[in-house]
Amino acid sequence: xxxxxxxxxxxxxxxxxxxxxxxxxxxxxxxxxxxxxxxxxxxxxxxxxxxxxxxxxxxxxxxxxxxxxxxxxxxxxxxxxxxxxxxxxxxxxxxxxxxxxxxxxxxxxxxxxxxxxxxxxxxxxxxxxxxxxxxxxxxxxxxxxxxxxxxxxxxxxxxxxxxxxxxxxxxxxxxxxxxxxxxxxxxxxxxxxxxxxxxxxxxxxxxxxxxxxxxxxxxxxxxxxxxxxxxxxxxxxxxxxxxxxxxxxxxxxxxxxxxxxxxxxxxxxxxxxxxxxxxxxxxxxxxxxxxxxxxxxxxxxxxxxxxxxxxxxxxxxxxxxxxxxxxxxxxxxxxxxxxxxxxxxxxxxxxxxxxxxxxxxxxxxxxxxxxxxxxxxxxxxxxxxxxxxxxxxxxxxxxxxxxxx
Numbered sequence: 362x363x364x365x366x367x368x369x370x371x372x373x374x375x376x377x378x379x380x381x382x383x384x385x386x387x388x389x390x391x392x393x394x395x396x397x398x399x400x401x402x403x404x405x406x407x408x409x410x411x412x413x414x415x416x417x418x419x420x421x422x423x424x425x426x427x428x429x430x431x432x433x434x435x436x437x438x439x440x441x442x443x444x445x446x447x448x449x450x451x452x453x454x455x456x457x458x459x460x461x462x463x464x465x466x467x468x469x470x471x472x473x474x475x476x477x478x479x480x481x482x483x484x485x486x487x488x489x490x491x492x493x494x495x496x497x498x499x500x501x502x503x504x505x506x507x508x509x510x511x512x513x514x515x516x517x518x519x520x521x522x523x524x525x526x527x528x529x530x531x532x533x534x535x536x537x538x539x540x541x542x543x544x545x546x547x548x549x550x551x552x553x554x555x556x557x558x559x560x561x562x563x564x565x566x567x568x569x570x571x572x573x574x575x576x577x578x579x580x581x582x583x584x585x586x587x588x589x590x591x592x593x594x595x596x597x598x599x600x601x602x603x604x605x606x607x608x609x610x611x612x613x614x615x616x617x618x619x620x621x622x623x624x625x626x627x628x629x630x631x632x633x634x635x636x637x638x639x640x641x642x643x644x645x646x647x648x649x650x651x652x653x654x655x656x657x658x659x660x661x662x663x664x665x666x667x668x669x670x671x672x673x674x675x676x677x678x679x680x681x682x683x684x685x686x687x688x689x690x691x692x693x694x695x696x697x698x699x700x701x702x703x704x705x706x707x708x709x710x711x712x713x714x715x716x717x718x719x720x721x722x723x724x725x726x727x728x729x730x731x732x733x734x735x736x737x738x739x740x741x742x743x744x745x746x747x748x749x750x751x752x753x754x755x756x757x758x759x760x761x762x763x764x765x766x
Contacts, residue, residue: 655755
């Protein structure tokens, strides 16, 4: 009886595996080979038109088969529900700053040359390197061409990833890296500082002068390419990313929200000062106010270089982490103002719940769809004014808990 049960258990496992492979477009070994062969064959005319050699093309697809791991990762992208504090705490540590300082000493000559050529401070380049791969400690481990081919073959954002795939093939064909050494994330970000192939094509440089742009095996090429990337998007040499600031007790949050960007001198007129007590070196610089935890947490005036960092990753949390890690590498400490305790980020469902509770309390939030727009902000500020707290419009877990009382 146990052998019979074992037989049927094996059958069930086989059928389950077949269903999974079918979902990924790999129903059986024969069908997979035929489908993959057709896919690869269909890429060749466009690859050839881009100047990819036949030898490089065949070497790149040697032993290729679609990766179930890559496709599974496309379905495991959770909703981002971290507070900025939680994001920073996971990424910016004393150990990370110390490692950055060690790398600054080890690569001082390269970083100095990159600053001279591209006008980007070494600490910012180091901070991006640290954020992206822990200074080369983990570059993703996926064969970039195989990962991009898997995404394209399975119809995941096909137009985008097909272009990236063809560009990656051209990079190999041009001799910058061998196919097996072109490693990166499941989504195609490559090398020490995680360039997509299209970014590599535009901004990678041969910084060590060996005739190749190798951001996987040459740290000088990776650091120089990152400095070139930031320079191309308008990095302002000798300027910082922003300042931690202190708000006056009677600060007008409504006016600040309407103001958006303004010269530092205008923010000073509203009572904002650097938390260090030092003067702003260039009062004419344009800045925006950023309060990632509302009035009860650290506040920042963000300068143009902050937006340049966001060209690397369009996230305020990411750019703040890069800027803060750069400052820690220089020798600065943690932020002066503590983060509020017990706060948490809201999921979309929780944001919709907050809107519903505000509507029940008589505030106009529009449709409770979980999207925080101008109506919801205005409602939050009105509610905060009514209960006698700073009307900063900040939506958070603490605010939701207060509404539930």
